Amino acid sequence: MTGTPAEPDVRTEPRRVPKPGRATAGSGRLAALLVSPTLLVLTIVVLYPTLMALKESLYGPKELDPKTGFISDTEPFVGLQNYAEIFGEAGARFWNAFWNTTFFTVVTVGLETVVGVAMALIMHKAFRGRALVRAGILVPWAVPTAISGLLWRWIFNSDGVANALLGQQILWTTEGFHAKVAVIVAEVWKTAPFIGLLVLAGLQVIPKEVYEAARMDGARPVRQFWHITLPLVKPALLVAVLFRCMDALRMFDLPYILVGAQKHSVETLSMLAQNEAANVRFGPASAYAVILFLYVFLIALAFVRLLGADLVGGDSRRRRRRTEVAA
DSSP, rough: OOOOOOOGGGSSOOOOOOOOHHHHHHHHHHHHHHHHHHHHHHHIIHHHHHHHHHEEEEEOOOOBBBBTTSSOOSSOOOHHHHHHGGGGGGGHHHHHHHHHHHHHHHHHHHHHHHHHHHHHHHSSSSSTOOOOOHHHHHHHHHHHHHHHHHHHHHHTSSSSSHHHHTTTTOOOOSSSSHHHHHHHHHHHHHHHHHHHHHHHHHTSSSSSHHHHHHHHOOOHHHIIIIIIHHHHHHHHHHHHHHHHHHHHHHHOHHHHHHTTTTTTTTHHHHHHHHHHHHHHHHHHHHHHHHHHHHHHHHHHHHHHHHHHHHHHHHHHHHHHHHHHHOO
């Protein structure tokens, strides 16, 4: 008499462990699938225009055809001539725009950082009417830049509010250092709330127990700010400063609307490239755009390389690792 076959003992059978190669390959395919839409958008929006601008920068403007007496249909290939002219006599306008761009970036981002941190500290305090104060601080950032430029153009008019408050007759929208001051004031008013908003997000994750312990140890508000608040909000602050640097280096619309085009005092690299393109000089315009792209890229790369550990919290991990090694 045959009995039913005995069931295999599951406990004695070896478990099948998936091979590491298959798991890694599957994770890699899933990661590539999830990232592919972003890479596609970046290719269309960033990579392709950059390559086309690089190609266009190797060609010069259309010239008269000596055989027909008409403007030629094709642009002559000039190689790196558009870049070489930057270091010649024709490069004076480029270097003026370059230094204007750098000056505006350093000054505006520096002032915005100080004002933005002050705004964040005010918005973080608990007091009656805090919601109204927060809304009032964030309104300038929500205003479109074109509208902001028109608003400040009216303020800096010859008979505007600025001259009425100063009691002087200053032509803010003409050539001179006062035109730079007008652009800086308008830019700081417009974008300082952006830094304040990011710093406020960093302030809200700081535990209150840290400040209570500091007060019990006798730390005053100024010392609490330097030794507690500022170090703990540093990652959020650095991200805000990085974004503002990249945005300020591409400054175009505010000085263009507030002061005007082809103004030596406030012309930036973006304004110069746009002016060259408007005059059908696409080769030099593309060369200036490529240089501006490299300038922004190098600044961002240097910023991340020098301060990247602070951006991702690498310093705390390093200190923890050193403590473990010492123990």
